[in-house]
Amino acid sequence: MSRCPRWEALDVLEAAPDGPVAFGADLSPAGLLEAYRAGVYPFPASDEYTRALNEVVFADQVQEGRIRLVGEESADPYAVSWWCPDPRPVLPVSATHLSRSLARRLRNRLPWSTSLDRRFEEVVRECRAGRVPLWLTDELIASLVRLHDLGHAHSVEVWEDGDLIGGVFGLRVGSVFSMDSMFFHRPGAAKVAVTDLAARFAQAGGELLDAQRDSPHVRDLGCVLVPREQYVQCLHSTARDTLPIPTATLPARRLAQPTGSR
Numbered sequence: 001m002s003r004c005p006r007w008e009a010l011d012v013l014e015a016a017p018d019g020p021v022a023f024g025a026d027l028s029p030a031g032l033l034e035a036y037r038a039g040v041y042p043f044p045a046s047d048e049y050t051r052a053l054n055e056v057v058f059a060d061q062v063q064e065g066r067i068r069l070v071g072e073e074s075a076d077p078y079a080v081s082w083w084c085p086d087p088r089p090v091l092p093v094s095a096t097h098l099s100r101s102l103a104r105r106l107r108n109r110l111p112w113s114t115s116l117d118r119r120f121e122e123v124v125r126e127c128r129a130g131r132v133p134l135w136l137t138d139e140l141i142a143s144l145v146r147l148h149d150l151g152h153a154h155s156v157e158v159w160e161d162g163d164l165i166g167g168v169f170g171l172r173v174g175s176v177f178s179m180d181s182m183f184f185h186r187p188g189a190a191k192v193a194v195t196d197l198a199a200r201f202a203q204a205g206g207e208l209l210d211a212q213r214d215s216p217h218v219r220d221l222g223c224v225l226v227p228r229e230q231y232v233q234c235l236h237s238t239a240r241d242t243l244p245i246p247t248a249t250l251p252a253r254r255l256a257q258p259t260g261s262r
Contacts, residue, residue, distance in 0.1 A: 002065040003069040003070070003073065004022070004068050004070045006034065006070070007031075007037070007038040007040065008034065010038060010068055010070060012038065012039055012040060012084045012228065013228065013229055013232065015066075015067070015068075017085065017086035017228070018086075019061075020054075020058065020082055020083055021067065021068070021083060021084045022040065022067060022068045022069065022070045022082040023054065023062065023069055023070070023078055023080065023081055024070035024075070024077050024082060025071060025072075025075035025076050025079045025080055026072070026080075027042060027044065027080060027140050027143050028143060029143045029146040029147050031071070032147065032171075033152055033171070036171045036173055036178055037235060038084075038232075038235075039084050039228070039231060039232045039235050040082045040083065040084045041083055041084075041180070042080050042081070042135075042140065043080070043081045043135050044079065044080045044135055044137045044139070044140055045078070045079050045081075046134040046137065051078050051079050054081055058078075058081075070082070083212075084228060085212075085213065085228065086227060086229075087225035087228060088225065088231040089210075089211040089212070089215075089224070090208045090209065090210055090211060090223065090224060090225075090226055090231065091194070091198065091208065091209040091210075091211060091218065091222055091223050092207065092209075092222070092224070093198040093199075093202040093206055093209060094202065095224075096194065096195055096198035096209065096222045097195065098188075098191060098192070098195050098221075098255060099220060102188045102192070102256075103255075103256035104256070106192070106253045106255065106256040107253055107256045110160075110252065111160065111161065112158055112159060112165070112189070112192060113158075113159045113249055113250060113252055114156060114192065114193070114250055114252050114255075115156070115159065115248070115250075116154060116155070116157075116197075116200055116245055116247040117148070117154055117155055117247055118155075118157050118247075118249070119155065119157050119164060119167070120153065120154070120169065121145050121148075122164060123155040123157060123164075123183070124136065124141055124144055124145070124155070124169055125141070126164070126167060126183045127167070127169065127180070127182065127183045128141070128181075129183070131181075144180075152172060153169065153170065153171050153172075154169065154170070154171075154172060154245060155169040156168050156193045156196050156197045156200070157193070158186075158189045158190075158192050158193050158252065160186065164185075165184065165186045165189045166182070166183060166184040166188075166190050166192060167182065168182035168190065168193040168194050168197055169181065170210075172201075172206075172245070173235055174235070174238030174240050175205060175207040175208065175238045176206070176208045176209075176210055176235055176238055177197065177206055177208070177210065178210040178212060179197070179211055179212065191217075191221060192255060194221055195221065196250075196252065196255060199254075199255060200245050203243075203245070203246055204242075204243040204244060204245045204246070205243045206245075207234075207238075208234065211223050
């Protein structure tokens with residue numbers, strides 16, 4: 001069994017490409033931020049059954065040192081698994097785009113607008129609603145809200161006539177923004193949220209949106225797969241947060257225009 005006191009001591013490049021790279025119970029704001037800076041994101045167990053399943057399935061790999069334990073020895077490590085897939089799905093901000101049909105709808109009739117950080121906790125809770133498994137636990141949400149208060153976590157909101165109809169949230173690490181989750185109440189609203197995030201993040205010097213998990217949804221937005229080593233190198237070489245991300249409420253139809261005219 002191998003234990004790391006801190007995330008900076010973990011070499012994620014040695015881990016298996018398609019399973020958890022570590023277990024550890026620390027979901028504190030400081031621990032969470034350190035993990036994201038190491039390229040790792042959490043998947044808390046939603047109940048005791050999931051926690052026990054983690055131990056049954058992965059205990060041998062933990063005992064052999066192939067999956068590391070991170071954090072204090074007294075905490076229950078199997079409460080939270082930590083992931084760093086290889087390859088990693090990312091969205092270059094310059095290549096993120098809407099489908100032609102959604103762009104046409106925005107230009108012609110959708111009166112949507114977007115904002116940044118107006119309703120962070122509401123976006124997080126909308127992302128949790130109805131999801132199975134329930135990985136956005138109360139403890140994780142509390143830490144995310146604290147990181148938002150400290151300026152590390154952000155949300156984009158999509159609005160229609162004053163109603164919140166879509167959004168995305170995540171953590172910024174320099175020129176990389178790691179997207180934790182998104183939601184929509186109108187078709188296309190989550191894609192508009194991600195495209196808006198890319199446009200705003202580009203203005204702040206951002207380069208990549210990290211999609212964390214590959215899916216057809218993020219592929220439609222322009223996601224590409226990069227080796228885990230390349231992603232981690234990008235994180236380690238990135239400057240810490242510098243320029244603020246613009247927060248103004250803006251018409252969503254601007255996202256349907258060519259990139260240079262947004």
